[in-house]
Amino acid sequence: MKSLFLVSTFIAYLSIGIASAQSADPLPSWNDGKAKQSILDFVAKVTKDGSPDFVPPAERIAVFDNDGTLWPENPLPFQLAFVMDELKRRAPKEPKLAADSMVQAALAGDLAKLLEGEHHNGLMRIIGLTHAGMTTDEYQHSVEAWLASAKHPKYDLPYDQLTYQPMQEVLRYLRANGFKTFIVSGGGADFMRVWAERVYGIPPEQVVGSTAQTRFELRESGPVLVKTLEHLFVDDKAGKPVAIHQFIGRRPIASFGNSDGDLAMLQYTTIKNPRPSFGLLVHHTDAQREYAYDSKPKSSGKLVEALQEASERGWTVVDMKQDWTTIFPAAKK
Amino acid sequence: MKSLFLVSTFIAYLSIGIASAQSADPLPSWNDGKAKQSILDFVAKVTKDGSPDFVPPAERIAVFDNDGTLWPENPLPFQLAFVMDELKRRAPKEPKLAADSMVQAALAGDLAKLLEGEHHNGLMRIIGLTHAGMTTDEYQHSVEAWLASAKHPKYDLPYDQLTYQPMQEVLRYLRANGFKTFIVSGGGADFMRVWAERVYGIPPEQVVGSTAQTRFELRESGPVLVKTLEHLFVDDKAGKPVAIHQFIGRRPIASFGNSDGDLAMLQYTTIKNPRPSFGLLVHHTDAQREYAYDSKPKSSGKLVEALQEASERGWTVVDMKQDWTTIFPAAKK
Numbered sequence: 001m002k003s004l005f006l007v008s009t010f011i012a013y014l015s016i017g018i019a020s021a022q023s024a025d026p027l028p029s030w031n032d033g034k035a036k037q038s039i040l041d042f043v044a045k046v047t048k049d050g051s052p053d054f055v056p057p058a059e060r061i062a063v064f065d066n067d068g069t070l071w072p073e074n075p076l077p078f079q080l081a082f083v084m085d086e087l088k089r090r091a092p093k094e095p096k097l098a099a100d101s102m103v104q105a106a107l108a109g110d111l112a113k114l115l116e117g118e119h120h121n122g123l124m125r126i127i128g129l130t131h132a133g134m135t136t137d138e139y140q141h142s143v144e145a146w147l148a149s150a151k152h153p154k155y156d157l158p159y160d161q162l163t164y165q166p167m168q169e170v171l172r173y174l175r176a177n178g179f180k181t182f183i184v185s186g187g188g189a190d191f192m193r194v195w196a197e198r199v200y201g202i203p204p205e206q207v208v209g210s211t212a213q214t215r216f217e218l219r220e221s222g223p224v225l226v227k228t229l230e231h232l233f234v235d236d237k238a239g240k241p242v243a244i245h246q247f248i249g250r251r252p253i254a255s256f257g258n259s260d261g262d263l264a265m266l267q268y269t270t271i272k273n274p275r276p277s278f279g280l281l282v283h284h285t286d287a288q289r290e291y292a293y294d295s296k297p298k299s300s301g302k303l304v305e306a307l308q309e310a311s312e313r314g315w316t317v318v319d320m321k322q323d324w325t326t327i328f329p330a331a332k333k
Numbered sequence: 334m335k336s337l338f339l340v341s342t343f344i345a346y347l348s349i350g351i352a353s354a355q356s357a358d359p360l361p362s363w364n365d366g367k368a369k370q371s372i373l374d375f376v377a378k379v380t381k382d383g384s385p386d387f388v389p390p391a392e393r394i395a396v397f398d399n400d401g402t403l404w405p406e407n408p409l410p411f412q413l414a415f416v417m418d419e420l421k422r423r424a425p426k427e428p429k430l431a432a433d434s435m436v437q438a439a440l441a442g443d444l445a446k447l448l449e450g451e452h453h454n455g456l457m458r459i460i461g462l463t464h465a466g467m468t469t470d471e472y473q474h475s476v477e478a479w480l481a482s483a484k485h486p487k488y489d490l491p492y493d494q495l496t497y498q499p500m501q502e503v504l505r506y507l508r509a510n511g512f513k514t515f516i517v518s519g520g521g522a523d524f525m526r527v528w529a530e531r532v533y534g535i536p537p538e539q540v541v542g543s544t545a546q547t548r549f550e551l552r553e554s555g556p557v558l559v560k561t562l563e564h565l566f567v568d569d570k571a572g573k574p575v576a577i578h579q580f581i582g583r584r585p586i587a588s589f590g591n592s593d594g595d596l597a598m599l600q601y602t603t604i605k606n607p608r609p610s611f612g613l614l615v616h617h618t619d620a621q622r623e624y625a626y627d628s629k630p631k632s633s634g635k636l637v638e639a640l641q642e643a644s645e646r647g648w649t650v651v652d653m654k655q656d657w658t659t660i661f662p663a664a665k666k
Contacts, residue, residue, distance in 0.1 A: 058536055136578060180538070193582045203391055204582030205513070205538075214578055216571040216597055222605030223597075225578050231564065238549040245469060245547055245558050247580060249526045249537030264549055264556075272555030 026173040029166040029326040035280075036323065038316040039170060042278040043177050046253065053276045055253055057178035062254040063244060063265060064171070066185035066192060066209075068301040069258045069282050070200065071163045072152075074291045076299050078159045079191050082146050086130040102126055128229050135224040136190060136214060143194040155328070160199050166324045167256070167282075171200055174254070182252075184208045184244055186236040186261060186300075190227070208247045210235045236261045241268035251275075258282040259297075263306040270313055279315035281306055286321040359506040362499040362659040368613075369656065371649040372503060375611040376510050379586065386609045390511035394585040396577060396598060397504070399518035399525060399542075401591040401634040402615050403533065404496045405485075407624045409632050411492045412524050415479050419463040435459055461562045468557040469523060469547060476527040488661070493532050499657045500589070500615075504533055507587070515585075517541045517577055519569035519594060519633075523560070541580045543568045569594045574601035584608075591615040592630075596639040603646055612648035614639055619654035 030036035046055040067073040076084070087106050091098040098104075102122040105113040114122035131139065147160050155162060171181050181202055183192060189209035196202045212232045214225035235243045241264050244252065255262070255269035258281055266279040283303065284293050294303040310317050320327070363369040379388040400406040409417070420439050424431040431437075435455040438446040447455035464472065480493050488495060504514050514535055516525060522542035529535045545565045547558035568576045574597050577585065588595070588602035591614055599612040616636065617626050627636040643650050653660070 058530070061538075182538075189579070189582065197391070205394075205515075205580070207582060211579055214575050216574045216601065218597075218600060218604070223574065223601045225574060231566070233564070241549045241556065241558060242547050246522070246544055247538070249522065249540060264551075267551055268549065268556045271551070 027169045035316050035318045046276050047177050055275050060179040061250050061252040062174050062179045063182045063184040063252045065257040065262045066183050066187050070167050073301050079187050083130045085150050132227045132229045140194050160195050165326045165329045182206045208243050238264045240265035254278040256280045259301045259303045260305045282318045285319050289327050360502045368649050368651045379609050380510050388608050393512040394583050395507050395512045395587040396515045396517040396585045398590040398595045399516050399520050403500050406634050412520050416463045418483050465560045465562045473527050493528050498659045498662045515539045541576050571597045573598035587611040589613045592634045592636045593638045615651045618652050622660050
């Protein structure tokens with residue numbers, strides 16, 4: 001009996017250890033306030049065993065937009081900065097590429113020309129030149145090389161060091177509470193999968209993004225997948241719930257975005273969901289530490305409709321300037 | 334000190350429990366032989382910490398075909414049995430449906446008519462009638478109702494009780510060793526996701542299959558996704574590595590199939606993979622307990638090319654009759 005008592009004591013001691021670890025602030029880069037409290041309250045609610053709001057771990061699906069939600073989208077969405085840098089790098093060595101009128105427009109910074117026409121043919125062309133016609137391995141290496149060398153013009157830091165520290169904390173906090181975290185972004189899935197596991201702890205199979213089909217080839221060197229622009233799927237607006245169904249196959253209970261491109265995803269997550277659900281919008285209000293924009297963004301990230309709908313739906317709106325003590329991990333130094 | 338000693342004893346006791354559980358045969362429905370041993374050897378190799386063959390858990394991706402690999406595909410692929418039963422159920426109540434010439438061919442068992450033409454238009458039509466035009470929730474309910482009522486003509490059991498017990502053991506054994514198991518099947522993702530978690534322990538987000546796009550609608554009753562046949566993607570043959578890249582984004586190290594439709598997937602997994610890799614083909618050799626077929630299957634599942642390539646590539650070929658002591662869980666009774 002004594003040994004049983006001691007074992008119980010030991011187990012109780014372990015439990016105390018776990019409890020005290022849980023009581024440390026899981027969101028230290030968030031100022032106390034409504035936004036932070038709403039996250040803590042939601043997680044407490046759905047993880048309380050025996051409560052009617054309890055959600056089994058398998059259904060704790062959380063989806064995150066990337067550009068403007070987990071990292072900035074200014075002065076250009078980072079994937080577009082990759083496109084521009086790739087053209088600069090390759091043009092001197094590839095005369096045919098350099099002779100392309102849209103490549104010349106891009107190198108001259110003539111964004112208006114690239115955006116001409118309903119389908120932004122110029123933009124699509126330079127994306128195609130840098131995202132198709134190579135194997136998936138070759139593409140991966142080009143993104144890795146870019147991340148290792150390119151720096152953001154405002155912060156003079158590699159792009160992958162510019163993720164939002166408060167959102168990194170939310171990702172970790174949700175996972176520590178049995179959530180499975182997914183990216184659901186308009187960015188290219190192949191682009192994000194190169195670094196998402198290292199940077200966010202999100203494995204490739206949980207990265208949902210815009211995709212185009214690849215072509216399987218069995219070469220002398222082994223099997224390869226060649227990137228094409230065929231069957232292009234843009235994971236934005238109503239495409240987000242469509243992609244969530246196609247890739248995840250389960251309705252999320254928590255959804256994080258920052259723009260009208262995320263509106264349908266937040267609606268799908270929160271409106272008449274039989275499970276408790278949570279929606280959050282990051283509002284870019286900090287011109288000094290980051291950027292301030294909503295209705296008139298300089299690049300992507302227009303936020304009008306979703307912001308109007310937020311109060312009606314009970315979505316949390318994060319005021320970046322007020323709610324976040326720290327924006328980037330690097331700023332901690 | 335005494336309490337510490339007792340705690341150590343308690344922990345040692347727990348460890349012995351774990352060790353003895355591990356030494357129990359993880360594949361009891363497999364006869365001892367080359368096939369079984371090849372699975373055990375591969376798992377031992379890639380999980381041995383410190384060895385050059387060690388594969389980190391995040392990269393332990395295993396992919397499984399479904400029809401003919403995890404459950405039978407005779408006398409019809411089970412999803413096609415669902416189509417036929419749905420038409421039978423709905424035709425008396427829906428005059429327009431009953432008047433369709435292809436529905437009439439299906440109800441008359443005229444498979445030849447359904448398969449006419451290069452694109453099997455009749456077959457596609459009856460699949461469309463039972464797989465599109467309803468919400469994803471409505472479709473899910475129809476599959477659930479079918480599983481609860483329909484029985485397999487040979488075994489007189491619900492279809493979802495007819496999974497291969499030896500393969501269920503492989504799924505569990507791999508997961509117990511840090512693998513993430515995925516289905517990669519020509520079957521519809523929406524069809525399989527209804528029951529894959531309950532039946533195989535594989536969550537919806539790890540079910541890759543044939544897909545078509547849905548359409549997002551915000552109705553009075555809440556958000557819905559309406560199934561269409563647009564942007565149809567058939568997850569078969571060279572489409573399998575394409576889908577693996579698109580949905581999983583990582584090259585598998587283990588691949589399980591049973592037909593030429595799985596050849597490209599096995600090639601992609603095993604040829605010049607920098608990681609140790611494993612390929613396995615289920616050869617249907619048991620006419621009595623299951624079905625016997627390869628070059629001339631009665632429904633799907635032609636196996637010629639992949640079987641020829643197996644010895645060259647070092648893939649395991651399972652002789653169902655010889656290698657499996659039990660085929661279905663129900664047979665244990």
